[in-house]
Amino acid sequence: MTTAEFEKICALLFEQSAIVLKEGKEGLVRSRLAKHVRRLGLKSYTDYLAAVDADQSGRERSDMIDSLTTNKTSFYREGAHFEYLQDSVFPKLLGGRERVRIWSAGCSSGEEPYTLSMLLHEMARDVARRDVRILATDLSSKVLGMAREAIYPETAISELPWDCANYFTRVDRDGQPLLRVRDDVRSLIKFARLNLMETWPMEKGFQVIMCRNVMIYFDKEVQARLVNRFWDLLAPGGHLFVGHSESLTSLKHRFTYVQPAVYVK
Secondary structure, eight states, X not given: OOHHHHHHHHHHHHHHHOOOOOTTOHHHHHHHHHHHHHHTTOXXXXXXXXXXXXXXXXXXXXXXXXXXXXXXXXXXXXXXXHHHIIIIIHHHHHHSOXXXXXXXXXXXXXXXXXXXXXXXXXXXXXXXXXXXXXXEEESOXXXXXXXXXXXXXXXXXXXXXXXGGGTEEEEXXXXXXXXXXXXXXHTXXXXXXXOTXXXXXXXXXXXXXXXXXXXXXXXXXXXXXXXXXXXXXXXXXXXXXXXXXXXXXXXXXXOEEEETTEEEO
16 A cells, blocks of 8 residues: 555545544554455555445445444443443433433444443333433444344443343353343344444434543544534533543533543533
């Protein structure tokens, strides 16, 4: 891969998603895109970029972005956030009969929204009959497919603090024992593809937005713009959760700090 090819790929990724690929990521880009170059029978990354540009369906562009985005996640990741939700946020929201709306922005393969749904079920056994909904979005169609399928290895649930028998059923695939999230847990969640840099079709009034370990891939200008869009979408008193490796300290925003990686409107 030449320097010019790498720079063009970085520019295209930034244009589509605002994700910044820094110098030194050439090996990662080369290895992740090589399969597409081979699949199309092309001889160079220049030919591949031409094929991406020529594909009017947009599928090649989408596949390229899917390949270059990082989708690391897990159940109950950064557990202090779920403890705060359990102790300070959900009791108030579930104490009445108000409409509850939660957004998992950058949901990857689904572990975060499923953890949220399990926590809500732990706290209100009748939650499925309430007006409680979780919107889970991601840029990658590939990981959204995994999230909708809701099948995970048994090792994936080791950090969950609840009796997992309440939330998973056993399935067998090619002799491998796996777990599938139960339908009642899935029923609270709507998965949808969304590019955070584009128009958001959702209505205002979310009480919780979780956008964790996503903004680290954006520059400061994009981060600030995104955080202020979250502010506009939240109801008064609504909470924004970011990743523990992220901070709003260097950004101009209107949120009030609560605890590490937790902010309130």
